[in-house]
Amino acid sequence: MHHFRFCPECGGRLAQQPLRLEPDKKELTCTACGFVFWQNAKPTATAVLENKHGEALLVLRAFDPKKGFWDLPGGFLETEEKPEEGLRRELHEELGVEITDVSFLGIFADRYGEGEKMEITFNVYYRARIASGDPTPASDIADARWFNAASLPEHMAFESNEKALDAWLEATGRAKKYGPAPAV
Ligand SMILES: [Zn+2]
Incomplete structure:
Protein backbone atom coordinates (compact mmCIF):
# COMPACT_ATOMS: atom_id res chain seq x y z
CA MET A 1 0.00 0.00 0.00
CA HIS A 2 1.16 3.55 -0.64
CA HIS A 3 2.40 5.51 2.37
CA PHE A 4 1.28 8.97 1.23
CA ARG A 5 2.29 11.65 3.74
CA PHE A 6 0.35 14.78 2.83
CA CYS A 7 -3.34 15.54 2.35
CA PRO A 8 -4.23 16.25 -1.32
CA GLU A 9 -6.93 18.69 -0.11
CA CYS A 10 -5.05 20.90 2.37
CA GLY A 11 -1.42 19.68 2.57
CA GLY A 12 -1.84 18.58 6.20
CA ARG A 13 -0.17 15.47 7.61
CA LEU A 14 -1.80 12.12 6.90
CA ALA A 15 -1.89 9.41 9.58
CA GLN A 16 -3.64 6.08 10.10
CA GLN A 17 -6.69 7.00 12.19
CA PRO A 18 -9.92 5.23 13.13
CA LEU A 19 -12.85 5.85 10.77
CA ARG A 20 -15.59 8.04 12.25
CA LEU A 21 -18.38 5.56 11.45
CA GLU A 22 -16.32 2.38 11.88
CA PRO A 23 -13.90 3.09 14.78
CA ASP A 24 -12.45 -0.43 14.68
CA LYS A 25 -11.07 0.23 11.18
CA LYS A 26 -8.21 2.59 10.35
CA GLU A 27 -7.60 4.51 7.13
CA LEU A 28 -5.09 7.16 6.08
CA THR A 29 -6.72 10.38 7.35
CA CYS A 30 -5.71 14.06 7.31
CA THR A 31 -4.86 15.23 10.83
CA ALA A 32 -5.82 18.81 9.85
CA CYS A 33 -9.06 18.62 7.80
CA GLY A 34 -10.23 15.02 8.33
CA PHE A 35 -10.02 14.04 4.63
CA VAL A 36 -9.92 10.23 4.35
CA PHE A 37 -7.47 8.95 1.73
CA TRP A 38 -9.21 5.73 0.69
CA GLN A 39 -6.93 3.23 -1.02
CA ASN A 40 -9.69 1.35 -2.76
CA ALA A 41 -9.03 -1.46 -5.19
ZN1 LIG B 1 -6.42 17.89 4.83
Missing part, protein backbone atom coordinates in the same frame (compact mmCIF):
# COMPACT_ATOMS: atom_id res chain seq x y z
CA LYS A 42 -8.14 -0.36 -8.72
CA PRO A 43 -10.32 -1.82 -11.48
CA THR A 44 -8.86 -3.72 -14.41
CA ALA A 45 -10.37 -5.48 -17.45
CA THR A 46 -8.72 -8.62 -18.82
CA ALA A 47 -9.57 -11.31 -21.36
CA VAL A 48 -9.19 -14.99 -21.91
CA LEU A 49 -8.90 -14.63 -25.70
CA GLU A 50 -9.76 -18.00 -27.22
CA ASN A 51 -9.46 -19.45 -30.72
CA LYS A 52 -11.43 -22.20 -32.48
CA HIS A 53 -8.98 -24.83 -31.19
CA GLY A 54 -9.87 -24.05 -27.57
CA GLU A 55 -6.53 -22.36 -26.96
CA ALA A 56 -5.97 -19.17 -24.92
CA LEU A 57 -3.68 -16.31 -25.89
CA LEU A 58 -1.12 -15.46 -23.20
CA VAL A 59 1.22 -12.47 -23.18
CA LEU A 60 4.74 -12.39 -21.73
CA ARG A 61 5.30 -9.41 -19.43
CA ALA A 62 8.18 -7.17 -20.55
CA PHE A 63 8.32 -5.12 -17.33
CA ASP A 64 7.98 -5.53 -13.59
CA PRO A 65 5.97 -6.40 -11.65
CA LYS A 66 6.26 -10.01 -12.74
CA LYS A 67 8.57 -9.40 -15.69
CA GLY A 68 9.07 -12.65 -17.63
CA PHE A 69 5.83 -14.23 -16.44
CA TRP A 70 2.90 -15.11 -18.68
CA ASP A 71 -0.15 -12.93 -18.17
CA LEU A 72 -3.58 -12.56 -19.74
CA PRO A 73 -4.02 -9.49 -21.97
CA GLY A 74 -5.76 -6.47 -20.41
CA GLY A 75 -4.99 -3.67 -18.01
CA PHE A 76 -6.08 -0.89 -15.70
CA LEU A 77 -9.21 1.07 -16.55
CA GLU A 78 -8.87 4.78 -17.23
CA THR A 79 -10.99 7.39 -15.46
CA GLU A 80 -14.72 6.91 -16.25
CA GLU A 81 -13.98 4.09 -18.69
CA LYS A 82 -16.39 1.12 -18.70
CA PRO A 83 -14.74 -2.30 -18.27
CA GLU A 84 -15.55 -3.54 -21.76
CA GLU A 85 -14.33 -0.28 -23.35
CA GLY A 86 -11.09 -0.58 -21.39
CA LEU A 87 -10.69 -4.17 -22.49
CA ARG A 88 -11.10 -3.25 -26.18
CA ARG A 89 -8.64 -0.36 -25.81
CA GLU A 90 -6.02 -2.48 -24.01
CA LEU A 91 -6.19 -5.34 -26.52
CA HIS A 92 -5.87 -2.87 -29.35
CA GLU A 93 -2.83 -1.22 -27.69
CA GLU A 94 -1.13 -4.43 -26.53
CA LEU A 95 -1.84 -6.73 -29.47
CA GLY A 96 -3.28 -4.68 -32.33
CA VAL A 97 -6.46 -6.75 -32.40
CA GLU A 98 -10.17 -5.95 -32.38
CA ILE A 99 -12.33 -8.37 -30.38
CA THR A 100 -15.79 -9.91 -30.66
CA ASP A 101 -18.03 -12.42 -28.79
CA VAL A 102 -17.18 -10.71 -25.50
CA SER A 103 -18.83 -12.38 -22.51
CA PHE A 104 -18.38 -11.96 -18.76
CA LEU A 105 -16.24 -14.63 -17.08
CA GLY A 106 -15.84 -13.49 -13.48
CA ILE A 107 -14.41 -10.98 -11.00
CA PHE A 108 -11.29 -11.91 -9.04
CA ALA A 109 -9.59 -9.68 -6.46
CA ASP A 110 -5.79 -9.62 -6.48
CA ARG A 111 -2.62 -7.69 -5.65
CA TYR A 112 -0.32 -5.95 -8.12
CA GLY A 113 3.28 -5.12 -7.19
CA GLU A 114 4.93 -5.22 -3.79
CA GLY A 115 5.60 -3.12 -0.70
CA GLU A 116 4.72 0.58 -0.96
CA LYS A 117 3.96 0.19 -4.67
CA MET A 118 1.45 -2.59 -4.08
CA GLU A 119 -2.05 -1.96 -5.41
CA ILE A 120 -5.16 -3.91 -4.52
CA THR A 121 -6.88 -4.76 -7.80
CA PHE A 122 -10.48 -5.57 -8.70
CA ASN A 123 -10.21 -7.57 -11.88
CA VAL A 124 -13.08 -8.05 -14.32
CA TYR A 125 -12.39 -10.97 -16.65
CA TYR A 126 -14.09 -11.67 -19.98
CA ARG A 127 -13.98 -14.35 -22.62
CA ALA A 128 -13.52 -13.00 -26.13
CA ARG A 129 -12.40 -13.88 -29.64
CA ILE A 130 -10.35 -11.97 -32.18
CA ALA A 131 -12.48 -10.27 -34.84
CA SER A 132 -9.61 -8.81 -36.82
CA GLY A 133 -5.85 -8.43 -36.64
CA ASP A 134 -2.96 -10.81 -35.99
CA PRO A 135 -1.81 -10.63 -32.36
CA THR A 136 1.40 -8.58 -32.46
CA PRO A 137 3.13 -7.79 -29.16
CA ALA A 138 3.40 -4.07 -28.48
CA SER A 139 3.92 -1.65 -25.59
CA ASP A 140 4.45 -3.62 -22.40
CA ILE A 141 4.58 -7.21 -23.65
CA ALA A 142 7.51 -9.20 -25.04
CA ASP A 143 5.66 -12.09 -26.70
CA ALA A 144 2.16 -13.45 -27.34
CA ARG A 145 1.40 -17.14 -27.87
CA TRP A 146 -1.54 -19.52 -27.98
CA PHE A 147 -1.58 -22.18 -25.25
CA ASN A 148 -3.75 -25.27 -25.14
CA ALA A 149 -5.10 -26.58 -21.83
CA ALA A 150 -2.21 -29.05 -21.44
CA SER A 151 0.54 -26.51 -22.19
CA LEU A 152 -0.56 -23.68 -19.84
CA PRO A 153 2.38 -22.41 -17.73
CA GLU A 154 2.85 -23.88 -14.26
CA HIS A 155 2.41 -20.40 -12.75
CA MET A 156 0.83 -17.30 -14.23
CA ALA A 157 1.93 -13.75 -13.36
CA PHE A 158 -1.06 -13.21 -11.07
CA GLU A 159 -3.30 -15.41 -8.97
CA SER A 160 -6.37 -13.86 -10.61
CA ASN A 161 -5.04 -15.05 -14.03
CA GLU A 162 -5.07 -18.60 -12.69
CA LYS A 163 -8.58 -18.25 -11.26
CA ALA A 164 -9.83 -16.84 -14.58
CA LEU A 165 -8.18 -19.62 -16.59
CA ASP A 166 -9.70 -22.22 -14.26
CA ALA A 167 -13.14 -20.60 -14.67
CA TRP A 168 -12.67 -20.67 -18.46
CA LEU A 169 -11.49 -24.32 -18.47
CA GLU A 170 -14.52 -25.28 -16.38
CA ALA A 171 -16.90 -23.27 -18.59
CA THR A 172 -15.56 -25.14 -21.62
CA GLY A 173 -15.97 -28.57 -20.01
CA ARG A 174 -12.36 -29.17 -19.06
CA ALA A 175 -10.60 -29.88 -15.77
CA LYS A 176 -9.16 -26.96 -13.78
CA LYS A 177 -5.41 -26.48 -14.04
CA TYR A 178 -4.59 -24.32 -11.01
CA GLY A 179 -7.31 -24.79 -8.41
CA PRO A 180 -7.55 -27.72 -6.02
CA ALA A 181 -8.45 -30.96 -7.76
CA PRO A 182 -12.08 -32.02 -7.18
CA ALA A 183 -12.58 -34.44 -4.28
CA VAL A 184 -12.89 -38.04 -5.45
Whole structure:
Protein backbone atom coordinates (compact mmCIF):
# COMPACT_ATOMS: atom_id res chain seq x y z
CA MET A 1 0.00 0.00 0.00
CA HIS A 2 1.16 3.55 -0.64
CA HIS A 3 2.40 5.51 2.37
CA PHE A 4 1.28 8.97 1.23
CA ARG A 5 2.29 11.65 3.74
CA PHE A 6 0.35 14.78 2.83
CA CYS A 7 -3.34 15.54 2.35
CA PRO A 8 -4.23 16.25 -1.32
CA GLU A 9 -6.93 18.69 -0.11
CA CYS A 10 -5.05 20.90 2.37
CA GLY A 11 -1.42 19.68 2.57
CA GLY A 12 -1.84 18.58 6.20
CA ARG A 13 -0.17 15.47 7.61
CA LEU A 14 -1.80 12.12 6.90
CA ALA A 15 -1.89 9.41 9.58
CA GLN A 16 -3.64 6.08 10.10
CA GLN A 17 -6.69 7.00 12.19
CA PRO A 18 -9.92 5.23 13.13
CA LEU A 19 -12.85 5.85 10.77
CA ARG A 20 -15.59 8.04 12.25
CA LEU A 21 -18.38 5.56 11.45
CA GLU A 22 -16.32 2.38 11.88
CA PRO A 23 -13.90 3.09 14.78
CA ASP A 24 -12.45 -0.43 14.68
CA LYS A 25 -11.07 0.23 11.18
CA LYS A 26 -8.21 2.59 10.35
CA GLU A 27 -7.60 4.51 7.13
CA LEU A 28 -5.09 7.16 6.08
CA THR A 29 -6.72 10.38 7.35
CA CYS A 30 -5.71 14.06 7.31
CA THR A 31 -4.86 15.23 10.83
CA ALA A 32 -5.82 18.81 9.85
CA CYS A 33 -9.06 18.62 7.80
CA GLY A 34 -10.23 15.02 8.33
CA PHE A 35 -10.02 14.04 4.63
CA VAL A 36 -9.92 10.23 4.35
CA PHE A 37 -7.47 8.95 1.73
CA TRP A 38 -9.21 5.73 0.69
CA GLN A 39 -6.93 3.23 -1.02
CA ASN A 40 -9.69 1.35 -2.76
CA ALA A 41 -9.03 -1.46 -5.19
CA LYS A 42 -8.14 -0.36 -8.72
CA PRO A 43 -10.32 -1.82 -11.48
CA THR A 44 -8.86 -3.72 -14.41
CA ALA A 45 -10.37 -5.48 -17.45
CA THR A 46 -8.72 -8.62 -18.82
CA ALA A 47 -9.57 -11.31 -21.36
CA VAL A 48 -9.19 -14.99 -21.91
CA LEU A 49 -8.90 -14.63 -25.70
CA GLU A 50 -9.76 -18.00 -27.22
CA ASN A 51 -9.46 -19.45 -30.72
CA LYS A 52 -11.43 -22.20 -32.48
CA HIS A 53 -8.98 -24.83 -31.19
CA GLY A 54 -9.87 -24.05 -27.57
CA GLU A 55 -6.53 -22.36 -26.96
CA ALA A 56 -5.97 -19.17 -24.92
CA LEU A 57 -3.68 -16.31 -25.89
CA LEU A 58 -1.12 -15.46 -23.20
CA VAL A 59 1.22 -12.47 -23.18
CA LEU A 60 4.74 -12.39 -21.73
CA ARG A 61 5.30 -9.41 -19.43
CA ALA A 62 8.18 -7.17 -20.55
CA PHE A 63 8.32 -5.12 -17.33
CA ASP A 64 7.98 -5.53 -13.59
CA PRO A 65 5.97 -6.40 -11.65
CA LYS A 66 6.26 -10.01 -12.74
CA LYS A 67 8.57 -9.40 -15.69
CA GLY A 68 9.07 -12.65 -17.63
CA PHE A 69 5.83 -14.23 -16.44
CA TRP A 70 2.90 -15.11 -18.68
CA ASP A 71 -0.15 -12.93 -18.17
CA LEU A 72 -3.58 -12.56 -19.74
CA PRO A 73 -4.02 -9.49 -21.97
CA GLY A 74 -5.76 -6.47 -20.41
CA GLY A 75 -4.99 -3.67 -18.01
CA PHE A 76 -6.08 -0.89 -15.70
CA LEU A 77 -9.21 1.07 -16.55
CA GLU A 78 -8.87 4.78 -17.23
CA THR A 79 -10.99 7.39 -15.46
CA GLU A 80 -14.72 6.91 -16.25
CA GLU A 81 -13.98 4.09 -18.69
CA LYS A 82 -16.39 1.12 -18.70
CA PRO A 83 -14.74 -2.30 -18.27
CA GLU A 84 -15.55 -3.54 -21.76
CA GLU A 85 -14.33 -0.28 -23.35
CA GLY A 86 -11.09 -0.58 -21.39
CA LEU A 87 -10.69 -4.17 -22.49
CA ARG A 88 -11.10 -3.25 -26.18
CA ARG A 89 -8.64 -0.36 -25.81
CA GLU A 90 -6.02 -2.48 -24.01
CA LEU A 91 -6.19 -5.34 -26.52
CA HIS A 92 -5.87 -2.87 -29.35
CA GLU A 93 -2.83 -1.22 -27.69
CA GLU A 94 -1.13 -4.43 -26.53
CA LEU A 95 -1.84 -6.73 -29.47
CA GLY A 96 -3.28 -4.68 -32.33
CA VAL A 97 -6.46 -6.75 -32.40
CA GLU A 98 -10.17 -5.95 -32.38
CA ILE A 99 -12.33 -8.37 -30.38
CA THR A 100 -15.79 -9.91 -30.66
CA ASP A 101 -18.03 -12.42 -28.79
CA VAL A 102 -17.18 -10.71 -25.50
CA SER A 103 -18.83 -12.38 -22.51
CA PHE A 104 -18.38 -11.96 -18.76
CA LEU A 105 -16.24 -14.63 -17.08
CA GLY A 106 -15.84 -13.49 -13.48
CA ILE A 107 -14.41 -10.98 -11.00
CA PHE A 108 -11.29 -11.91 -9.04
CA ALA A 109 -9.59 -9.68 -6.46
CA ASP A 110 -5.79 -9.62 -6.48
CA ARG A 111 -2.62 -7.69 -5.65
CA TYR A 112 -0.32 -5.95 -8.12
CA GLY A 113 3.28 -5.12 -7.19
CA GLU A 114 4.93 -5.22 -3.79
CA GLY A 115 5.60 -3.12 -0.70
CA GLU A 116 4.72 0.58 -0.96
CA LYS A 117 3.96 0.19 -4.67
CA MET A 118 1.45 -2.59 -4.08
CA GLU A 119 -2.05 -1.96 -5.41
CA ILE A 120 -5.16 -3.91 -4.52
CA THR A 121 -6.88 -4.76 -7.80
CA PHE A 122 -10.48 -5.57 -8.70
CA ASN A 123 -10.21 -7.57 -11.88
CA VAL A 124 -13.08 -8.05 -14.32
CA TYR A 125 -12.39 -10.97 -16.65
CA TYR A 126 -14.09 -11.67 -19.98
CA ARG A 127 -13.98 -14.35 -22.62
CA ALA A 128 -13.52 -13.00 -26.13
CA ARG A 129 -12.40 -13.88 -29.64
CA ILE A 130 -10.35 -11.97 -32.18
CA ALA A 131 -12.48 -10.27 -34.84
CA SER A 132 -9.61 -8.81 -36.82
CA GLY A 133 -5.85 -8.43 -36.64
CA ASP A 134 -2.96 -10.81 -35.99
CA PRO A 135 -1.81 -10.63 -32.36
CA THR A 136 1.40 -8.58 -32.46
CA PRO A 137 3.13 -7.79 -29.16
CA ALA A 138 3.40 -4.07 -28.48
CA SER A 139 3.92 -1.65 -25.59
CA ASP A 140 4.45 -3.62 -22.40
CA ILE A 141 4.58 -7.21 -23.65
CA ALA A 142 7.51 -9.20 -25.04
CA ASP A 143 5.66 -12.09 -26.70
CA ALA A 144 2.16 -13.45 -27.34
CA ARG A 145 1.40 -17.14 -27.87
CA TRP A 146 -1.54 -19.52 -27.98
CA PHE A 147 -1.58 -22.18 -25.25
CA ASN A 148 -3.75 -25.27 -25.14
CA ALA A 149 -5.10 -26.58 -21.83
CA ALA A 150 -2.21 -29.05 -21.44
CA SER A 151 0.54 -26.51 -22.19
CA LEU A 152 -0.56 -23.68 -19.84
CA PRO A 153 2.38 -22.41 -17.73
CA GLU A 154 2.85 -23.88 -14.26
CA HIS A 155 2.41 -20.40 -12.75
CA MET A 156 0.83 -17.30 -14.23
CA ALA A 157 1.93 -13.75 -13.36
CA PHE A 158 -1.06 -13.21 -11.07
CA GLU A 159 -3.30 -15.41 -8.97
CA SER A 160 -6.37 -13.86 -10.61
CA ASN A 161 -5.04 -15.05 -14.03
CA GLU A 162 -5.07 -18.60 -12.69
CA LYS A 163 -8.58 -18.25 -11.26
CA ALA A 164 -9.83 -16.84 -14.58
CA LEU A 165 -8.18 -19.62 -16.59
CA ASP A 166 -9.70 -22.22 -14.26
CA ALA A 167 -13.14 -20.60 -14.67
CA TRP A 168 -12.67 -20.67 -18.46
CA LEU A 169 -11.49 -24.32 -18.47
CA GLU A 170 -14.52 -25.28 -16.38
CA ALA A 171 -16.90 -23.27 -18.59
CA THR A 172 -15.56 -25.14 -21.62
CA GLY A 173 -15.97 -28.57 -20.01
CA ARG A 174 -12.36 -29.17 -19.06
CA ALA A 175 -10.60 -29.88 -15.77
CA LYS A 176 -9.16 -26.96 -13.78
CA LYS A 177 -5.41 -26.48 -14.04
CA TYR A 178 -4.59 -24.32 -11.01
CA GLY A 179 -7.31 -24.79 -8.41
CA PRO A 180 -7.55 -27.72 -6.02
CA ALA A 181 -8.45 -30.96 -7.76
CA PRO A 182 -12.08 -32.02 -7.18
CA ALA A 183 -12.58 -34.44 -4.28
CA VAL A 184 -12.89 -38.04 -5.45
ZN1 LIG B 1 -6.42 17.89 4.83
